[in-house]
Amino acid sequence: MSRFAVIERASIDEVYVDLTAAARERVRQMEGQQVDAEMLKTTFVDGFSQHGDTLQSGDPATLREEERRAGVWAWLEYLHRNCDQQSPEHQLTAGALIVEEMRAAVEAETGYRCSAGISHNKVLAKLSCGLNKPNRQTLLPLCSVPRLFDTLPIGKIRNLGGKLGESVAQHLNIEYMGQLRAFPLSQLQAAFGEKTGGWLFDLCRGVDFEPVRDRHLPKSIGCSKNFLGTEALSSCEQVKHWLLQLATELEERLTKDREQNQRVGKQLSVSVRLEGAGKSSHFSRCCALSQYQAQSIANNAFTLLRGFNTAGSHQTAW
Structure with a gap:
């Protein structure tokens, strides 16, 4: 394209x-x-x-x-x-x-x-x-x-599908986008602020000025997986297995990015989120990314994580 x-x-x-x-x-x-x-x-x-x-x-x-x-x-x-x-x-x-x-x-x-x-x-x-x-x-x-907007629900419009759209519909007691045209600019700005009110005034007339922005390359490339309920990992071998699966996927993405964009990642970051007993915790650790090789990435990731194993670093349980 x-x-x-x-x-x-x-x-x-x-x-x-x-x-x-x-x-x-x-x-x-x-x-x-x-x-x-x-x-x-x-x-x-x-x-x-x-x-x-x-x-x-x-x-x-x-x-x-x-x-x-x-x-x-x-x-x-x-x-x-x-x-x-x-x-x-x-x-x-x-x-x-x-x-x-x-x-x-x-x-x-x-x-x-x-x-x-x-x-x-x-x-x-x-x-x-x-x-x-x-x-x-x-x-x-x-x-x-105008004909299209007269029967188009407000929530169908980009950026109005969430709380803002609900607020507009409830505050003004309207359902369709075209109904916004009945409200003067001053009333919309008084209700929703100068910037948002002005945007709504233009938008219900089909006018919007947001530019198309040339896509920027992502600053990081990653992959992740959630282990919920009975899927929770309970042994070091399970943790190692899934780190290797994620590292394999990451290697593919990194290699493809290197070929397409002529750049190389320098840092490996491993993040874990734990949930239980009504609370959640999150931690992250980093090290140098020396090579795009799945087993090496998985080994380094496990080294970063094993200190958080409350069963002890030399136990088979996690």
């Missing part, structure tokens, strides 16, 4: 892509050309179809594809009639073309299929990504946001 534009890894299976520069360049390259609907062969355009307005019979997949095509044609007609070549709407469409190519490249090289959302900011892109899964992409123009 990073071949196409700046990316920000958000989770193990999610990424934000800043297509601003790439979309502007694509618009420049296509100056004077019309976008063909077949170039957007897996794209839905939210707000530009009649889905759900009339009852239809037939194969659901066929009807869904007809709905998708009709929406793309309606969107392209809207562009032709209302938007100049340099408009944000044309840039969104260019972004959708790029994402079609990006998703095809991902599938060709990895075998994985993915969905995507194309919109003006991270909040709208994440929201639209989930509208037409699987293996489809959704373009969400700003003109479609």
Whole structure:
């Protein structure tokens, strides 16, 4: 994906892509050309179809594809009639073309299929990504946001799925994101503070300014495992066994990182959390990381840990 534009890894299976520069360049390259609907062969355009307005019979997949095509044609007609070549709407469409190519490249090289959302900011892109899964992409123009937000629960919006979203809904006695538009900026800032109130005022109108940040390399690489209840380790041999399992996994991750990022780890850190009798304790110890070899890592980790064995350092029990 990073071949196409700046990316920000958000989770193990999610990424934000800043297509601003790439979309502007694509618009420049296509100056004077019309976008063909077949170039957007897996794209839905939210707000530009009649889905759900009339009852239809037939194969659901066929009807869904007809709905998708009709929406793309309606969107392209809207562009032709209302938007100049340099408009944000044309840039969104260019972004959708790029994402079609990006998703095809991902599938060709990895075998994985993915969905995507194309919109003006991270909040709208994440929201639209989930509208037409699987293996489809959704373009969400700003003109479609009010209709979508009028029936969208507040908790479905990025950063409003937790306590803040609950607080907004309860304090203002509302349920849907679109209902926020009824409140003036001064009232939102009085209730939730200047910064958060201003953010809510903009967000309910589809406006957000958080940038896509180029992914930074992690400062540490690790692996861990919990041993709960009957799985609790009770002998030194069990501790050694699992340290080796974790060290083997760690060796693989470290080796892959060294190959990809041309860097080497310098320190080994071992952390343990113990829970019981209504309380928990945590300790951590470090030593030099001399080599990427699982058995060596496991031996060093056990040396760091064995002093905490209350059965005694030479006992078989842990």
